[in-house]
Amino acid sequence: MFKIFKLILICSTIVLFLSKFGLASEEKIKIGLLVPMSGEKNKLGQLIIKSTRLALKDVSADNLEIYPRDTGLGPNKTLQSALELKRLGVKIIIGPVFFENIKYLSEVEDIIFLSLTNKTNGLPSNVISSGVNSVSQLNAIKKFTELNELKKTILLTPNLNYKTEINRAVKISKLKISKHYIYNIEPTKLTQQIEEITNYKIRKQNLADEIERIELSNVNEEIKKRRIEKLNKKYTIGNVDFDSLIISDFDESLKSVITSFLYTDVSPQDKYFITLNQWFDESLLSEQNIQPLYYPSINKKNLEDFTDKFTQSYNEKPNHLSLLSYDLVGLIYYLTLKNDLSDTKLLFKKQNSFKGKIGVFDIKDNKINHRLNFYQIKNGSFKKIF
Numbered sequence: 481m482f483k484i485f486k487l488i489l490i491c492s493t494i495v496l497f498l499s500k501f502g503l504a505s506e507e508k509i510k511i512g513l514l515v516p517m518s519g520e521k522n523k524l525g526q527l528i529i530k531s532t533r534l535a536l537k538d539v540s541a542d543n544l545e546i547y548p549r550d551t552g553l554g555p556n557k558t559l560q561s562a563l564e565l566k567r568l569g570v571k572i573i574i575g576p577v578f579f580e581n582i583k584y585l586s587e588v589e590d591i592i593f594l595s596l597t598n599k600t601n602g603l604p605s606n607v608i609s610s611g612v613n614s615v616s617q618l619n620a621i622k623k624f625t626e627l628n629e630l631k632k633t634i635l636l637t638p639n640l641n642y643k644t645e646i647n648r649a650v651k652i653s654k655l656k657i658s659k660h661y662i663y664n665i666e667p668t669k670l671t672q673q674i675e676e677i678t679n680y681k682i683r684k685q686n687l688a689d690e691i692e693r694i695e696l697s698n699v700n701e702e703i704k705k706r707r708i709e710k711l712n713k714k715y716t717i718g719n720v721d722f723d724s725l726i727i728s729d730f731d732e733s734l735k736s737v738i739t740s741f742l743y744t745d746v747s748p749q750d751k752y753f754i755t756l757n758q759w760f761d762e763s764l765l766s767e768q769n770i771q772p773l774y775y776p777s778i779n780k781k782n783l784e785d786f787t788d789k790f791t792q793s794y795n796e797k798p799n800h801l802s803l804l805s806y807d808l809v810g811l812i813y814y815l816t817l818k819n820d821l822s823d824t825k826l827l828f829k830k831q832n833s834f835k836g837k838i839g840v841f842d843i844k845d846n847k848i849n850h851r852l853n854f855y856q857i858k859n860g861s862f863k864k865i866f
Contacts, residue, residue, distance in 0.1 A: 507543065508543055508544070508545050509541075509543050509544050509545070509812075509813075509816055510545050510547055510565075510568060510569055510570045510571070511532075511544060511545065511546050511547065511570070511572060511573070511574060511809065511812055512547050512549065512562070512565035512568075512570040512572065512573030512574065512575070512591075513528070513529065513532055513546055513547060513548040513549065513573065513574050513575055513805075514549055514551050514558060514561055514562060514565075514573055514574070514575030514576040514577075514581070514593070515528045515529060515548060515550070515551060515575050515576070515577055516550065516551050516552070516553075516577065517529075517548065517549075517550035517551075518550055518552060518553075519552065519553050521577075524577065524799070524801065525548075525550075525551075525577075527796075527798055527799060527801070527802045528575075528577070528596075528801055528802055528805045529546075529548050530790070530793075530794050530798075530802070531790065531798060531802035531803070531805045531806040532546050532548075532574065532805050532806065532808075532809050533546065534789070534790060534793055534806060535805075535806045535807075535809035535810055536809060538810075539809065539810055539813050541813050544809070544812075544813060546809075547565055547568060547570060549561035549562075549564060549565055551575065551576045551577070551578075551581050554580065554581065555580060555581050555582070555583035555584050555585075556584070558576050558581040558582075558583075558584070558585070559584040559585065559587065559588070562585060562588045562591070562593075563588060565591075566588055566590075566591055570591065571590070571591060571592070571824050572591065572592045572594070572812055572824060572827070573591060573592070573593045573594065574594050574596070574805055574808050574809070574812075575593065575594070575595060575596060576593070576595055576596070576597075577595075577596045577597070577801065578597065579595075579597045579599045582595060582597070582603065582604065582607050585604050585606065585607055586604035586605070586606060586607075588606065589606070590824060590825075591606060591824065592606055592607075592608065592824040592825075592827060592828065593606060593607045593608065594608055594610045594808050594811075594812075594848075595607050595608065595609055595610060595611070596610060596611055596801050596804055596805065597609055597611050598611030598612050598613045598614070599611075599613070599642070599645060600613050600614070600615065600645065600648070600847070601644060601645050601648060605846070608828055608846055608847065608848055609847075609848065610804065610808060610841075610848045611804065612757055612778065612804075612838070612850055612852070613645075613649070613849065613850075614642075614645050614646055614648075614649035614728075614756070615648075615649045615652050615653055615849055616776070616849045616850040616851075616852055617649070617756050617757055617776045617852065618649045618650060618652075618653035618655045619653050619849070619851075619852070620776035620851075620852040620853070620854055621653075621655060621726060621754055621776055621854075622653055622654070622655045622656075623854070623866070624754070624774065624776075624854050624865065624866075625655070625656070625724065625754075627866075628724075628752065630723050630724045630752060631723060632658045632721065632722045632723045632724070633655075633656065633657050633658060633722065633723070633724045633725065633726060633754075634657060634658055634659045634660070634661065634677070634722045634724075634725045634726070635650070635655075635657045635659070635660045635661070635725075635726045635728065636660075636661045636663055636677075636725060636726065636727050636728065636729075636737065637660065637661070637662055637663070637728045637729075638662075638663055638664075638665050638728070638729055638733065639662050639663065639664055639665065640665070642728075643662055646728050647660075657726070658721075658722060659722075661673065661677060663737070665733060667736065670736065670737065670740055671740050671743065674737070674740040674741055674743075674744055675744055677720075678720050678741065678744040678745075678746050679718070679720065679721075680716065680744040680745070682718065683716035683717060683718040683720075683744075683745065684715065684716050686716065686717040686718045687711060687714055687715070687716050687717045690711060690717055691708055691711050691712070694707050694708055694711070695708065714745075715745040716744070716745040720746055720751070722751065723751060723752065724751055724752035724753075724754060725741075725751060725752070725753060725754065726754045726755065726756075727753070727754070727755045727756075728755070728756050729755065729756075730755075730756070730758065731761070734755055734758075735764075735767060735770065738753060738770040738773075739769075739770070741753075742769060742770070748770060748771060748772055748773060749772075752774060753770070753772070753773050753774065754773075754774045754775065755773060755774070755775045756775060756776070757775060757776055757777050757778075757852070758775050758777070759777065759800055760777065760780060760783070760855075760862060764857050765857065765860045765861065765862075766860065768859075768860065771857050771858050771859070771860075772856050772857060772858040773856070773857040773858075774854065774855070774856050774857075774865070775854070775855060775857075776852040776853070776854050776855075777852060777853055777854070777855050778800070778803070778837075778838045778839055778850070778852065778853065779837075779838070779839055779853050780853070780855065780862060780864065782803075782837045782838065782839070783800070783803060783837070785837070786798065786802075786803050786806065786837050790802060803837055803838060804838060806836075806837060807836030807837050807838050807841070810834070810836055811834045811836060811841055814834050815827055815828075815832070815834075818832075828843055828845075828846045828847075828848070829844075829845060829846060830843075830844070831843065831844045832844075838850060839851050839852060839853065853865075853866060854866050
């Protein structure tokens with residue numbers, strides 16, 4: 481009788497054990513997704529939703545579920561959607577996309593938001609910037625300047641709201657710069673500032689003085705003529721006080737700054753012209769006069785492979801935020817394999833690294849940085865440096 485009772489007790493214990501841990505293993509990990517699903521940014525939101533679905537398929541994790549919600553046009557709708565996700569039991573949310581939507585998210589306790597923004601200043605403690613931020617970019621630029629033994633690097637930043645972000649990134653990355661110039665984006669004032677940075681008027685006067693000196697000299701007339709003809713092909717005489725420059729600008733404004741340097745007779749052929757992540761902007765390829773141009777970026781081949789996969793799946797092209805959101809699903813899955821989701825405050829505290837399509841994510845103290853590659857634009861093509 482005792483043996484039968486003991487057998488029943490053992491069987492009951494096994495059933496309870498399997499029930500408890502079997503259900504736990506099948507428990508769904510709910511990932512929230514805050515993206516624009518209405519309004520003029522709806523298209524962007526749909527691309528991100530599709531990329532997270534593609535990621536779910538690729539990681540083959542049956543215990544992951546994505547819950548998309550609309551951020552609408554501002555922070556109020558974002559807060560409303562975030563609270564709705566919290567009621568569903570969501571502990572971690574990818575999004576929102578835009579910095580302005582983050583405003584009230586500190587009110588949503590016990591949830592971590594992996595925002596797609598690349599801004600890191602002024603974030604609530606429960607919001608982590610997962611975009612390719614300025615620290616990640618300057619870390620890569622620092623590596624490039626050290627590899628090329630550049631000793632006098634100047635930094636130029638437009639007088640726009642992200643200048644404080646750049647200042648902070650310089651300190652964190654410990655990038656050595658000789659001077660940091662904040663420039664006015666108005667074309668006339670910009671040109672005047674770059675003339676001052678490059679000592680253009682003095683160097684131009686040096687040329688005029690040298691031509692006059694030769695004209696008044698007693699050298700052979702034929703030699704004099706050849707020397708003056710050679711000088712007339714120049715714009716200035718004299719060097720500038722830097723060997724490289726970093727322009728933290730984009731699109732047409734970037735081109736305008738480089739053109740102003742060309743006007744002052746400072747060329748990418750003579751000095752290293754470096755800029756921030758340009759996402760393989762093909763319009764730069766045709767601008768032969770501003771090449772070579774260097775910048776940090778995500779891996780080009782990985783981006784192309786993801787673009788092909790996405791296009792085959794959905795018959796449309798993704799954007800870089802699609803790739804980022806795809807990687808964040810993989811990152812969350814990786815962290816859930818190693819950590820308990822019950823305490824999200826600790827999830828991104830300890831040091832971790834994760835290799836995604838964008839590259840390597842370095843996680844520590846509720847911050848995400850990216851180990852970026854470095855590219856050169858020269859002769860109308862992109863070339864990987866490291």
